[in-house]
Structures are given as C-alpha cells and as structure tokens.
Amino acid sequence: MSGSDVRALVMPKWGLTMTQGVVVKWLVDEGADVEQGAELLDVETEKILSAVESPANGVLRRRVAAEGSTFPVGGLLGVIADADVADEAIDRFAATFEAEFTPETEAVAGEGPSPQQVDVNGHSLRYLKMGEGGEPAVLVHGFGGDLNNWLFNHEALSAERAVCALDLPGHGESSKNVGDGTVASLAQVVAGFMDAQGLPPAHLVGHSLGGAIAAELAATAPDRVRSLSLIASIGLGREFRPGFLDGFATARRRRQIKPVLEALFADPALVTRRLVNEVLQYKRLDGVEEALTAIARDLVADGQQTVSIRERLATYPGRVLVIWGGSDQIVPASHAAGLPDGMHVEVIDAVGHMPMMEASARVNQVLAAQFEGRLTA
Amino acid sequence: MARTLTILQAINEALDQEMARDSSVIVMGEDVVGGSGAEGEMDAWGGPLGVTKGLYGKYGDRMLDTPITESAFIGAAVGAAASGLRPVAELMFSDFVGVCFDQIYNQAAKFRYMFGGRAETPVVVRTMYGAGLRAAAQHSQSPYSIFTHVPGLKCVMPVTPYDAKGLLIQAIRDNDPVIFFEHKGLYETEGEVPEQSYSIPFGEANVVREGNDVSIISLGLMVHRSLEAAETLAGEGIQCEVVDLRTTSPLDEDTVLESAENTGRVVVVDEAPPRCSIATDISALIAQHAFDALEAPISLVTAPHTPVPFAGVLEDQYMPDAARIATAVRSVAGYA
Numbered sequence: 168m169s170g171s172d173v174r175a176l177v178m179p180k181w182g183l184t185m186t187q188g189v190v191v192k193w194l195v196d197e198g199a200d201v202e203q204g205a206e207l208l209d210v211e212t213e214k215i216l217s218a219v220e221s222p223a224n225g226v227l228r229r230r231v232a233a234e235g236s237t238f239p240v241g242g243l244l245g246v247i248a249d250a251d252v253a254d255e256a257i258d259r260f261a262a263t264f265e266a267e268f269t270p271e272t273e274a275v276a277g278e279g280p281s282p283q284q285v286d287v288n289g290h291s292l293r294y295l296k297m298g299e300g301g302e303p304a305v306l307v308h309g310f311g312g313d314l315n316n317w318l319f320n321h322e323a324l325s326a327e328r329a330v331c332a333l334d335l336p337g338h339g340e341s342s343k344n345v346g347d348g349t350v351a352s353l354a355q356v357v358a359g360f361m362d363a364q365g366l367p368p369a370h371l372v373g374h375s376l377g378g379a380i381a382a383e384l385a386a387t388a389p390d391r392v393r394s395l396s397l398i399a400s401i402g403l404g405r406e407f408r409p410g411f412l413d414g415f416a417t418a419r420r421r422r423q424i425k426p427v428l429e430a431l432f433a434d435p436a437l438v439t440r441r442l443v444n445e446v447l448q449y450k451r452l453d454g455v456e457e458a459l460t461a462i463a464r465d466l467v468a469d470g471q472q473t474v475s476i477r478e479r480l481a482t483y484p485g486r487v488l489v490i491w492g493g494s495d496q497i498v499p500a501s502h503a504a505g506l507p508d509g510m511h512v513e514v515i516d517a518v519g520h521m522p523m524m525e526a527s528a529r530v531n532q533v534l535a536a537q538f539e540g541r542l543t544a
Numbered sequence: 545m546a547r548t549l550t551i552l553q554a555i556n557e558a559l560d561q562e563m564a565r566d567s568s569v570i571v572m573g574e575d576v577v578g579g580s581g582a583e584g585e586m587d588a589w590g591g592p593l594g595v596t597k598g599l600y601g602k603y604g605d606r607m608l609d610t611p612i613t614e615s616a617f618i619g620a621a622v623g624a625a626a627s628g629l630r631p632v633a634e635l636m637f638s639d640f641v642g643v644c645f646d647q648i649y650n651q652a653a654k655f656r657y658m659f660g661g662r663a664e665t666p667v668v669v670r671t672m673y674g675a676g677l678r679a680a681a682q683h684s685q686s687p688y689s690i691f692t693h694v695p696g697l698k699c700v701m702p703v704t705p706y707d708a709k710g711l712l713i714q715a716i717r718d719n720d721p722v723i724f725f726e727h728k729g730l731y732e733t734e735g736e737v738p739e740q741s742y743s744i745p746f747g748e749a750n751v752v753r754e755g756n757d758v759s760i761i762s763l764g765l766m767v768h769r770s771l772e773a774a775e776t777l778a779g780e781g782i783q784c785e786v787v788d789l790r791t792t793s794p795l796d797e798d799t800v801l802e803s804a805e806n807t808g809r810v811v812v813v814d815e816a817p818p819r820c821s822i823a824t825d826i827s828a829l830i831a832q833h834a835f836d837a838l839e840a841p842i843s844l845v846t847a848p849h850t851p852v853p854f855a856g857v858l859e860d861q862y863m864p865d866a867a868r869i870a871t872a873v874r875s876v877a878g879y880a
Contacts, residue, residue, distance in 0.1 A: 340545060419745045422798065440754060451710060451742040 173252060173260045174223045176245035178238040181212060182318045186271070187239045188212045190232040197230050201247065204528040208232070208244065216439055217319070219244065220528040226250045228257045239270030282314070282340070287359040293340040294333040294360065298325025302393050303366050304538060306332040307357060309375025309399075310466070311415050311459060313339030313449070316374065319527030324534060328370075333360055335377070337458025339449070348461035350376070350402075350474055354383035361391065370538045372396040374523060375498065376466065379474050386479035394486040396537050398530070399495055399520050401466060402476035404502035409470045411497055416459035418450065433494040433519035472498075481507060488537040490530060492518030511542040546738045552731040554705035555595055555670075558712035559632065561741045563603050566630065569716055571596060572608035572617055573634025573670075592636060593731060595670075618644035618669065622652040622721070625667035630716055638671040638725065639685045652721040653696030664719040668712075673701075674727040674765055674815060675852045675863050684852035684859075686764065686816040689825070691723045692792040698746055699793040701725040703767045705735040707790060710744035717743060727765045747794035751803065755783030758873050759803040761826050762813040763789040766864060770813050773869035782877050792822055797829060804830045808839035809876045813869055818846040840879035843872045 178188050191209040195201060206218035207227065221227075229246040232238055243264050246257050282295045295314050304324060308316045314332035324330045334341040336356055337348070346352050357380055361369060370393045373381030378400025385392040401407070408430060418424040421443055428446060429435035449455060466474055480487060487510040491500040497520040503512050513533050518525045536542050549557065563569045577600045578589040590597025600607045610617035614635060621633035635641065641648065648669065655663040675684040692699045698720055702708040708726075715722040752767060753774050762770040767788040774784035785803050789795065804810050810830055814823035823844045830842055845864045853859050 420748050440751060448706075448738070448742070451744060452738065453741040453743075 172223070172225075173228075173246060173248040173257065174225065175243055175260075175264055176207060176219065176222060176227075176247055178210065178240050178242045178244055179219055180240045180322065181217065182214065182315065185212050185214070185240060187237050189237050190234055190244065191216065192234055193230055194218065195227055197227055199227050201225060201227050204532070214441055214445070215318070216437065217524070217527075221247060223247055228252070228254075229261060231261060242268065242270065284340075285360065285363050287363050288356055290336045290344065290356055291342040292333050292336070292356070292360055294331055294364075295321065296329060296331045296364075297321055298327070298329045301328030302368070302370060302538065303329040303331065304370040304372060305357065305361065305366070306330065307371065307373040307377030307380050308332070308335065308338065309373075309377050310412065310462065311338070311446075312374065312377075315339070316521070317523065320523050320531055320534070323527075323531040324538075327535075328538070329366075331360075331364060331366070333357070335380075337455065337462060343452065343454030343458045345458045345461050347465075348458070349465045350379045350383050353462075354380045354387065357381075357384055358388060358391070368393045370394045370396065372398065372534060373400060374398040375401055375520065376462070378402065379476050382476040382479045382483070385483040385485065386476075389483050389485065392483070392485060394488070394537055394540075395480075395483060396488040396490065396534055398490045398523055399492060399498055400476070400489070400502075401472055401498055402474045402479075403489075403506070404499070405471045406499055406502075407467050407470065407472050408497045412459075412463035412467055416456055416463055419447075421447065424450070430496045431520045432525060433492065433517055434525070437525070477506075480510075486537065486540065486542070487511070488513070488533065488542060490515070490522055490533060492520060492522040492525065494518060495520045511537070546736040548734050549705045549709075549737040550731060551702065551705045551708045551726070551733050551735075552593065552595055554709040554735075554737050555712055555726065556597065556599070557737070558709040558716070559596065559599060560602070562630075562713055562716045563599065563606060565741065566716075567606075568628065569630045569632065570606045570608060570624070571599065571603075571632045571634070572610055572621055574610055574612055574617075574636055576634055577607045577609045591634060595726075595731075596634070614640050614644040615647065619647040619651070621667050621669070622647050622665060625652070625665045625721070626655055626663055630666045630668075632668045632670060632716060635669050635671040637683050638673040638687050638723075639682050641671075641687065641690070648691075648697070648721065648723075649694050653694050656720065657696060665721050666716075666719045668715045668718075668722045668724055670712075670724045670726060672728050673725050674729055675847075675859055676729045676765075678854070678856055678859065679728075680854040681851035686814075686847075688723075688725055688764075688792055689816055689821045692795075692822065692825075693820075696720065697793060698722040698791065699725065700746065700791045701727070701764045702790070703727075703730060703733075703764060703788055705733065705737045707744060707750070709737055710742050711746075711790065713741060714743040714746060718746070725764065729765050730768075733768070744790075746791045747796050748790065749796035749799040750788040750790050751785060751799065752788050753784060753786040755785040755807070757783045757807060758785070758809045758811060758877050759807045760784050760786045760811050760813060760869065760873065761789065761800055761803070762786060763792065763822060764815060766813040766815050769864065769866045770869055772866035773873060776866065776870050777873055780874075782873060784873060789822070789826075795825075795829075797833075800826060800829060801834050804834040805837040808837050809879070810838070810840075811843045811845060811869065811872045811876055813845045813864055815847060815863060817849045818844060819849055821846065840876045843876050845869050845872045
C-alpha cells in the first residue's frame, strides 16, 4: 500500500441473496497492523458466519461498524491506511464514503445473475454463471456439495472472466439420477456441460471429489482444459476419514449430520444450525441418499481411497495447482507431497477440508494467479 | 426449485405427488371430491376448504367421497390400510373423533401388536384442529394429547408449508397409523417449498429461533405466537430459543432437554387445556431429566380448563397469545 492510499473495508456480498450482514465481533484492535487477507471481523448473514478479510496491507485506522449492528452489502465497516496518513484524511474519507454510498435495494439484488437449468446427457443440471468473456473457468464441487460451496469465491474469480459453477448429478438442484456414479461418468457430464455452454478451453477448479473429476477431464481431453486447480482433492493418496461418506449419505437427522459436517472445517463453530438445516433439506429430497450411496461406492473401499489420479495428472501437459488445508480431517494434507515437478502446491495452515470457504481470500488470490499463469512450482 | 406456497397448497402438492408415485395411495372423506353429482367445479370442491381440489381430475376413483359417518369411513380406511392400500382419510374436524375412536384407538393402533408384527396399518388421518374461527366448542378443540397418549399412533402437527409437505409425505410412506393435525388458522401461512418430493423424519423437533436466556417449547399455531413473543422480548434484551415439537409421538426428547439444559429457564406453550396435556408432559420430562439445569420453575401457558367459548371476546381470551407468552417469559427470566 503506497503512503497516501486509504482503503474502505466494506460489508462483503456472500452469495446472490445476501443484502445485509450483522457485525458479530471485531477480531483486531483499532491501530493494529494488518496484512491483506487477514481476518478482521466476524460477520453473520442469514446463511453463514464467516470472517471479513483485509483488502490490503496497512493499519486498521477506524472500526466504523459497532458490534451487533447490521450493515447493507457494500456499507463501510472500517478504514485501512498506512500509519502516516493523517487522522483528518481518514475522517474525510469515511465521511465522503458514507455520503456517496447507496445500498442496493432488494429489487436490485434480485436482478443479478441467477441459477439456470440445462439438460446434459439426460441430467437436468443447475448452474450459475457470473462474469463475461476471458478464458472461462468451471468450478466443480465435492461429494454432497453444490454450487453454493463457492459462495466466497465465485464473484471474486469472475472479475476477469466468465465463471460457471454447476451442481453435479445427484447434488443441489440437479436431477438425482447419477447413472453408474463413477468419476469417469461424472467427468463426462462436466464435459457435456461445457459443450452445452459452448465454452472454449477452460480453467477447471475441482474440490475433493470434484478434483478427481477435473483431473479425469484434463487427462482425457487436455485440449479443453486451460489449467487445473485441485482443492483438497481425492485421488492423490489412500487415507480417507473412515465413515465420512456413509455418514453423510445416510444421515437424516441433525444429531447424525452435525458431527459429520464439523469434520469438514478446522473451526467447528462454522457449522451453524442454518448450515445443518440446509444440508438436511437437501438430504431429505427423494433420490439423494441413493445418488450419494452410488457415488460413494466408487470412491472408497475398506476405508481406503480406490480412485487414483496421480497417473492421470502425469499425462496432462498444462499447469496444475494443488491447494490444501493443513488441518484437513477428511483427506490429509500429506497427500500434497511427492507430486510431479512443475506443480504449484499451496498448503494453508489451520484450515480444514473447505479451504475455499475457510481461507477464501487466500484461495481466490492463488486461483487468480493460476488462471493468469503467474504461479511457479 | 423452491417457490412460495401456502400450507393448504403444500398439503395438496404432497397428496398429488404421493398419489402420482404410488398407486396404492387413496384419499377418502366427506366432500374430498365434491360428491353432489353436479357439473364442473361444483362437483370438484375438494373438501370444505379446498385442500384436495384438483386431485379428482387426476386420480378419479382413487378419490372417494364418503357419507357423513366417520365411524364407517375411518373404519373402512383402517381396514383398507391393513389389506394393502395407503389411505389418507380426512376427518373434517378432530372434535368428531368420538364417533370413530374405536377404529383408531383400539383397532388401527393395535394391529401391529395384536398380530405379532405381521399386520401393518399405513393409514393417515388428516384432521383440522384449533380455535380462533368462532366455530364454538364442538369445532375448535386441540385434542392432540388424546391421540399422543395412545401407543401405536403417530401424531404430527406442521406449522410451516415446508414441514406440511415433508411431514405429510413421511406420514403417507410410514407403515403405522399417523394422525396429521392441520390448524384452521394456518392454512394460508406462506413459506418456501421445494418442487421435488422430500420427507421429514418424525421425532425431529425444529429449533426455529436460537437464544440462550429462555426456552419456549411449543407446537402448532402456538409456535407462531411464541416467535412473535420472542421478537418482542429480543427488544427487551431477553433472547428466547423457540422449539417447535413438530411431532408429539414420537417425541424428540433430546432436543427439548438440550434446549432446557442450555437456558435453564423454560416456558411451555400449548393451545389445549392444561390437564394431562402436551404442556404437562413436556414439563414432566424436563423436571425429570433436566432438573439440575433449571434456574426457575417451569411455566405453562395454556388454554383454561374449559370448553372453547363461542363468544368472540371470550375465545380470544381463551387462546394463549404473544402477550401472555411474553409475560410468562419475563417472569421466568427474572426468577432468582
């Protein structure tokens, strides 16, 4: 941050329906040095509790938002600047920002991009496209997830390009028939989705099961994959949290699903009652348990992963990025070791199996660098 | 995709989707079709409030209009269930159960146990309950505790459209007799409902508002009034946790006790009179298993032990409202 820069810390927009958030707690004191990506305060929305990260390096000069108060998306929460910027300049900045700020109304909020359905190989898939042009990116969620897993990433990644996130068959609001449920057949569905969208070669980002699907597609159709980013991917080692897939697939009640979901995060407090309810609402839909059970059958046997993508990666000539949470309890971060030369590996401390949610700012930075070819091995 | 539906529409959609999925599902009751033999809409009224409207055109003779004899058609539904169908019988007002109680209480509830587990009775009795509609003492009661008392019956009372659809689908798929209570004052309540079929397991209470100061344990229409009270109380700095029981049999004892242990202060809200009621049952449960956590006596907000009055001014006094609930919560919160 250069000497005279003053930056606004604003209420982020997490997901399409978010119009406001409640400031739960400040995590740093006024006057503290902060780095870009550092967690500054906790904000709770209708859906989720998460931390707002610093947009820049500098000093947190003002905490504008009082704890317990509600702010619209884009509203001023604080001011970040270097220590040598005069207090008057900070006050002037805050006053000007407040004077010029108009919160988006609910009507406007509803006019943004909204999820669509498309038929692919006999599946009705829900997807959400944000951004336009550039080299597109496709986000593929993991087992039991959906396109909302990219809540903290989708908009940020779409600044320079079109970014599509889809619900895999059996997931979210896609149809629940998964065919044989294998990684290869799911990769065919993703390829079919890219065809239906008329996408040129795209940057593929896959989380967990989605990582193996993306790697499969990269290996079988390398000319369609501009780069490959694997987040806490399966297929790179043998260990897998015992009972996780069955526990998730068969749980019907809050008491059953809560411990399963808590294992996904380094911080179990992220598993709010609302998150549990949303997962249960999905799990209760007809056909979901059968779909998940069919997919799980192909992934793990006798407590060990049966899918391996190491050989698949060796045949893919493009750029590969591997991201892991250092405290992943589902698939250990040690699986990021021993990868072929030329791959960029990013292990993020104190983060679990959902780094794109728990360390979204860092993940967004690394993914943007990967898309632009700025990462080195 | 989820859309906004009323509880009435959600119940209709649950019946429609289950009848489409499973040809053994039938619907029977007074005027569920229309039954007069008249032309057009007059012959497809769909029950007194139109809950089953539109189903006759799709499912024809699987929609059975019955004579006004609950003893006969509830008995027929129980027998049909025991011999392979999945009937959904509409007992228009739950107050009318007196004439068909043997069929429910001493037949349907007992078959599984009397026949060594070899007979199942997958019957659903949909029935209206509750006061507030100036319908007098014989059409306004909340007799769910009478059914909850009977082993072998399952008792369900949804309070949102999402729950109404998911709980009714579960009721139809369940292999035991289920009494499905619909509050007259909730049919027009709106909420988000997925288009797809889904089922909500019984015995899973819903914490509809989280809070650490006082637990309000509630059911049926009273859940909405409890939420209204909780909103007022939040402005006074009292954070209430509101638990919707959803089903009274099976009862989710764990969620009730967990909430009571969390707050140590409990108000139970029930529209029914207080003797041998859900309110006293919940109160006993907490006193028995969470006594050490209690910081104050358990407070019950219920109707008085009288029939539901016909005079409007008295009926309004009879039903617990948000103000009475808030008063009880304040008293429990301030107990030292």
